[in-house]
Amino acid sequence: MIEWLIDNGHGSLDPNTCEPVTPGKRSPIFPEGSKFEGQRLIEGVRNRVVVNYLTLLLEEHNIRFRLICDDWKDCSLSSRTQKANQIVRDNKDPELEFVFLSIHHNAFRGDWNQANGVSCHVFPGSKKGHEFGEVFQRQIVDATGLKDRGVKENNFYVLRNTICPAVLTENGFMTNLHDASFCMSEEGSRKIAVGHFAAIEEINYKNENK
Numbered sequence: 583m584i585e586w587l588i589d590n591g592h593g594s595l596d597p598n599t600c601e602p603v604t605p606g607k608r609s610p611i612f613p614e615g616s617k618f619e620g621q622r623l624i625e626g627v628r629n630r631v632v633v634n635y636l637t638l639l640l641e642e643h644n645i646r647f648r649l650i651c652d653d654w655k656d657c658s659l660s661s662r663t664q665k666a667n668q669i670v671r672d673n674k675d676p677e678l679e680f681v682f683l684s685i686h687h688n689a690f691r692g693d694w695n696q697a698n699g700v701s702c703h704v705f706p707g708s709k710k711g712h713e714f715g716e717v718f719q720r721q722i723v724d725a726t727g728l729k730d731r732g733v734k735e736n737n738f739y740v741l742r743n744t745i746c747p748a749v750l751t752e753n754g755f756m757t758n759l760h761d762a763s764f765c766m767s768e769e770g771s772r773k774i775a776v777g778h779f780a781a782i783e784e785i786n787y788k789n790e791n792k
Contacts, residue, residue: 583646583677583678583679583786583789583790584646584678584679584680584681584785584786584789585646585647585648585669585678585679585680585681586640586645586646586647586648586680586681586683586782587647587648587650587666587669587680587681587682587683587746588633588636588637588647588648588649588650588683588685589650589651589657589662589666589682589683589684589685589740590626590629590630590632590633590649590650590651590685591625591626591629591651591684591685591686592604592607592625592626592629592656592686593626593654593655593656593657594624594626594627594630594654594655595624595626595627595654596654597654602624602626602627603626603654603655603656604625604626604656606689606692607624607625607626607689607756608622608623608624608625608756609622609623609689609756609757609762609766610622610692610693610694610757612759612762612763612766613694613759616759616763617763617766617767618762618763618766621766623687623756623762623765623766625686625687625689625756626654626656628687628765628766628771629685629686629687631768631771632685632753632771632774632775632778633649633685633775634775635771635772635774635775635776636685636775636778636779637649639775639776639779640779640782643779643783645782645783645786648669650662650665650666650682659739659740659743660739660743662684662740663682663739663740663743663744666680666682666744666745666746667743667744667745667746670745670746671745679746679789680746680747681714681746681747681748681749681785682740682744682746682747682748682749683718683748683749683750683751683778683782684740684748684749684750684751685750685751685753685778686750686751686752686753687752687753687754687755687756687765688701688752688753688754688755688756689755689756689757690755690757690758691757692757693757694757694758694759695757695758696758697755697757697758698728698729698754698755698758698760698761699728699729699730699731699754699755699761700719700722700723700726700728700729700730700731700751700752700753700754701719701731701732701733701734701751701752702715702716702718702719702722702732702733702734702749702750702751702752703715703733703734703735703736703738703741703749703750703751703752704733704734704735704736704741704748704749704750705735705736705737705738705741705742705748706735706736706737707735708741708747708748710747711741711747711748711749712733714747714749714781714785715733715749716733717781717784717785718749718751718777718778718781719732719733720781721777721778721780721781721784722751722753722774722777722778722781723777724777724780725773725774725776725777725780726753726754726764726770726773726774726777728753728754728761728764731752736750738750751778753765753774754770754774
């Protein structure tokens with residue numbers, strides 16, 4: 583059995599000031615004539631919308647998970663990995679496995695440009711990371727219709743410092759007008775969540791029937 587350790591990546595809005603708490607990590611202002619004219623996509627906000635949809639699906643299907651950063655604050659990278667690792671170390675059930683899943687939206691430069699699509703990132707040489715990353719990549723692309731950028735090896739902090747298999751997903755580009763419009767919509771966030779849920783279901787099924 584797998585318990586999923588879900589990290590929603592970056593801070594949301596400060597409830598007192600209604601301002602983003604993480605520098606950068608946002609789209610340019612949506613241009614005149616677009617559906618979200620005058621607004622910005624704030625990554626931490628949309629990450630949390632995706633995770634909210636995902637947790638509803640996980641709860642509905644009785645799939646085990648924990649949220650690593652469960653409020654509006656921008657939890658440090660070290661606090662996220664330390665919390666995940668402590669959960670793994672404290673486990674007394676030899677049948678229980680853990681996977682760390684970090685959910686993000688991507689960006690390239692700070693202006694509107696043509697970089698677009700979905701990618702999944704895993705720690706170099708991680709066999710299980712690659713195996714799981716391939717499932718997430720396929721299922722998210724299928725659910726969203728966004729460009730397939732593939733599974734990539736990266737030495738990201740949360741991938742390097744977790745003691746369980748880890749996958750980091752980048753779900754569309756905040757700096758691409760098409761992707762950002764998709765990710766700003768409730769339907770877009772729901773589809774991203776559905777892709778993650780389908781991957782979790784597939785991985786759980788394979789794990790229980792290996």
